Amino acid sequence: MNKIILEKLKKWQTERARRDNVxxxxxxxxxxxxxxxxxxxxxxxxxxxxKGIKEKKLARYGKEILAIVNEADGEENIVDIEKEDRIFExxxxxxxxxxxxxxxxAKIKGEVSSxxxxxxxxFFGIKDKEGESLLNCFIWGNDYSMSGVDLEEGTExxxxxxxxxxxxxxxxxxxxxxxxxxxxGALKKAYDELKRKLEAEGIFAPERKKIIPDFSHKIGLITSxxxxxxxxFTTNLGSYGFDIKFYSSRVEGKQAVFDLxxxxxxxxxxxxxxxxxxxxxxxxxxxxxxxxNTESLVREIADSKIPVLAxxxxxxxxxxxxxxxxxxxxxxxxxxVELTKSWDEAANKVDAAERELVSYLSGIFERxxxxxxxxxxxxxxxxxxxxxxxxxxxxFSKNVSIIFGRCISETRETIRNIESQLNxxxxxxxxxxxxxxxxxxxxxxxSVKNVNIGDDLNIKVGDGEIESEIRKIHDL
Amino acid sequence: MSKETNLSESLKKLxxxxxxxxxxxxxxxxxxxxxxxxxxxxxxxxRERLKKVENEFEEVRKELEENSEN
Numbered sequence: 001m002n003k004i005i006l007e008k009l010k011k012w013q014t015e016r017a018r019r020d021n022v023x024x025x026x027x028x029x030x031x032x033x034x035x036x037x038x039x040x041x042x043x044x045x046x047x048x049x050x051k052g053i054k055e056k057k058l059a060r061y062g063k064e065i066l067a068i069v070n071e072a073d074g075e076e077n078i079v080d081i082e083k084e085d086r087i088f089e090x091x092x093x094x095x096x097x098x099x100x101x102x103x104x105x106a107k108i109k110g111e112v113s114s115x116x117x118x119x120x121x122x123f124f125g126i127k128d129k130e131g132e133s134l135l136n137c138f139i140w141g142n143d144y145s146m147s148g149v150d151l152e153e154g155t156e157x158x159x160x161x162x163x164x165x166x167x168x169x170x171x172x173x174x175x176x177x178x179x180x181x182x183x184x185g186a187l188k189k190a191y192d193e194l195k196r197k198l199e200a201e202g203i204f205a206p207e208r209k210k211i212i213p214d215f216s217h218k219i220g221l222i223t224s225x226x227x228x229x230x231x232x233f234t235t236n237l238g239s240y241g242f243d244i245k246f247y248s249s250r251v252e253g254k255q256a257v258f259d260l261x262x263x264x265x266x267x268x269x270x271x272x273x274x275x276x277x278x279x280x281x282x283x284x285x286x287x288x289x290x291x292x293n294t295e296s297l298v299r300e301i302a303d304s305k306i307p308v309l310a311x312x313x314x315x316x317x318x319x320x321x322x323x324x325x326x327x328x329x330x331x332x333x334x335x336x337v338e339l340t341k342s343w344d345e346a347a348n349k350v351d352a353a354e355r356e357l358v359s360y361l362s363g364i365f366e367r368x369x370x371x372x373x374x375x376x377x378x379x380x381x382x383x384x385x386x387x388x389x390x391x392x393x394x395x396f397s398k399n400v401s402i403i404f405g406r407c408i409s410e411t412r413e414t415i416r417n418i419e420s421q422l423n424x425x426x427x428x429x430x431x432x433x434x435x436x437x438x439x440x441x442x443x444x445x446x447s448v449k450n451v452n453i454g455d456d457l458n459i460k461v462g463d464g465e466i467e468s469e470i471r472k473i474h475d476l
Numbered sequence: 477m478s479k480e481t482n483l484s485e486s487l488k489k490l491x492x493x494x495x496x497x498x499x500x501x502x503x504x505x506x507x508x509x510x511x512x513x514x515x516x517x518x519x520x521x522x523r524e525r526l527k528k529v530e531n532e533f534e535e536v537r538k539e540l541e542e543n544s545e546n
Contacts, residue, residue, distance in 0.1 A: 401537050408530050411483065415522050418490045422515040425497035427505040437505055444505060 005072045006037035011102050012068055016061070018140055023262065028052060028061065040069050071099060094167045105162040108174070109182060110135065115151045123173070124151050126159065137161075139176040146257055147179040148194070148295035156182040160255060180254040180290060187286045188317075191293050195320055198295070203302045203324050210307040210326045214342035216275035218243045220267040220306065222260065223280045224251045229332040233280050233311065236336035240343045245271060251281040256291035260321075264300040264308075276307045278339070279321065280332035283313025292319035301325055311335025431462040448473050483529065486522045490515055 013033060017024040032052030041047040044062055048055075053062075088096065110126030113134060120141045127134045137159060139147075149157065161176040181190050198204060217240075223229050225248040234244070247266060249259035260279070267277050279301070281292075291297060292312055301308050302324040310325035311332045322328040329335050423429060431437065437460040438445045445451060451470055459466040493515045497508070 400540075401533075404533055408526060408533070411487070411522075411526055414487060415490070415519055415526070418487075418494055418515065419519050421494045421497070422490075422512055422519070425494075425508065426512045427508045428512075 001034065001038045002040055002072065003037070005040065005069055006033060008068050008072060008099060008102070009033040009036060009065070012064060016064070018142065021142065023266075028057065036065060036069065041066065042069070067095070071095065091167060094165050094170075098164055101163045101165070103162075105160075107158055107160045108135065109156070109158045112151050112153050112155045112157060115153060117151075122151065126157065129156075135174050136172065137174040137176050138164075139179065143177050144179070146261065146294070146296045147254070148257075149179045149181055149190070151179065156186065158182055178254055178257075184286055187290065187293075191286065191317060191320070194293065194295055194298070195317075195323075198298060198302075198320065198324070203298065208302065212276050212307045212309050212327050212338065215346070216339055216342075217241075218271075218273065218275050219245065219339065220263075220271060220274045220277040221246045221280070222249050222263040222267075222277060223332070224249060227251070227282060229280045229282045229311075232282075233278065233332040233336050236333045236340070238336075238340050238343065240340060242339070245274065251291070252284075252288055254290040254294070257294045257297050260291055260297050261300050264297070264304060268305055272305060274306045276309050276339070277304060278309045278311065278335050279325065280311040280335050281313065282332065283315055283330075285315055286317070289314060289319055292321040297321050298324045309335055309338060311338075428462075431460060434462075436461045448475060483522055483525045486518045486525070490518050490522070493518075 009028075010030075010033060013024050013027050017027045020027065029052060032050060035050045035052065036047070039046065039050055041050060043066065044058060047053055047062055047065060048058060108126065111129055113125040113127045114123075116123040122139050122141065122144050124137050124139070125134055126137060139159075139161075144151075149155075151157070158180045159174065159176045160178045160180075161174050163172055164175045165172045181187055202208065219242055221230075221233065221244050223233070225246075229251070230246075237244075245267070247263040249263045250256040251260070264277070267274055281289075286293070289312070298320045301310075301321055307327070308325040310319075310322040310328040311330070311334050312319050312322045312328070313331055314322075318328070327338065329338050427437070439458045439460070440451055440455055443450075445457065451457070451473065453470050453473060455470045457468050457470060459468055493511050496511060500508070
């Protein structure tokens, strides 16, 4: 790839974009520039073979692109040409010179000596405080407003750009891209003035603020791909699966304002469905944070349709960009925390719910266990009751046996007693003992008075009866 | 049942007979013999009845013991 051509194409792209007042990638995307630098097309046909170049682009830019490729080729030959004492035509030489001058890009400090504002562009001059040196300067109106610095005679400024000879007039002027004010004091003054002005306009008013939605998911991230801010932000996002669209931007110094504004515009135009734009950078001095205190960026943030979350650190005053944002935190980490807050809360809620559910369930299980234990106990009780009942019945049957047995033997004893008593009382028993029963005419004789001599007596003895007659009667 | 001797009734009757003898100042031999004869009959019946009850009880007791062993 021809690096010289690529560099020149890049400068041309920026330049052309500015001239047409469009984004640089609208002129030609970077990949197409690389393709051209690789192929080095020599004519329109070859240029058309480059991906990204169609008839329309060819018609618009073809001549300029081919000129750049040819110039660069010519440049390689210049040493030779000079050797050969080549003679340039005027326009040819100015083209060559302007390309050479691109390499003289510089930052220059000076005091504004004159200002001539023609609306779309401004002519001005800067000079050293001491001495006679003067630099004629030119700035496009866009860049002027982007810079947000009011040029006034006597103001000390730093300008950034490169020299260029305007072919029709032959006049050299410094093509200024950016103007900064010089020194902390001036910066502070500019900051205060701009803050006052925007405040009066209500740019920072709370009622203008949009809400960064809970559970923001699709995030446009604007920061530098270098430095700690991007790491601080991304590592603190947790594992919630954020969809991060990253627009790499410079964040240091005044020049960063171009990228930052472009990034804001790009997200609003191309990704209007973003939940939020996050703008982060680490802390810094007023000077290094100049871009964030530049009117163009502040307005861009205030006008953003997408809610803006600013996580911009600062040493002294809060940046105006942060004040205009819908929400501001003081660090990139804080921005990440802000975004994950609702997710964290939700996660905690889920955890809590889970814990509750588990404890609820284990409560149920515990009750089950208790019920089981109780049931077990009841079973045991029943078992015991059965056991006792059996014991009782066994005891009862034993007792019954004993008692009834006793009852029977008692009854037997009673019968025996009665029998022996009956035996004792049995009159016939007396007869056996030798007593006899004497009766007269069927009546037991108990007295001598009841009998007379000659009466017939019946005498009963143990084994029979004797009939007898009374012969004598004696009184006792 | 009516045919069977009621043991407690028999015992009661026997006791009455004994009592009768005890309250008798002079024993009426004829009546006494009658009573004795009745008593002997009752005793015999009671014994038989008792034996029967005892047997029945033994059977029941065996049954109980068998059950409690199970």
